Amino acid sequence: MASLPDVIQAYIIAYNDKDVEGMLACLSDNVSFRNISGGQVTAEASDKQCLAEMARFGVSAFETRLQTITNAITVADTTLVEIAYSAVVAKDLPNGWKAGQELAFSGASSFRIVDGEIVSIVDES
Structure with a gap:
């Protein structure tokens, strides 16, 4: 991940480690998120608190997860x-994914950084 800005690298590492506080430390208070x-x-979030709730749910929804x-x-x-x-998947989810189901797909994300903090994330798959 050497070609990534440090704050994005830190965010991805925290995401993979299911470290919500580490993820939040990379974000602006008024971060916007869209999947x-x-x-x-x-999925959408318009501030850090809303994204924190989504991130905490994500941690509980998956036994393991890895973004490469x-x-x-x-x-x-x-x-x-x-x-x-x-x-x-750790537990049956509203979208139809079942506990124990293995997921693998590719996608793209756009991160915008202002003053060393992530202010926008758009994930697309």
């Missing part, structure tokens, strides 16, 4: 990354 799957917005950066490019304050994602 887009199949062209549809499936496969490619990255930074232009000005925005870094675009391609991600290989794998996880094992």
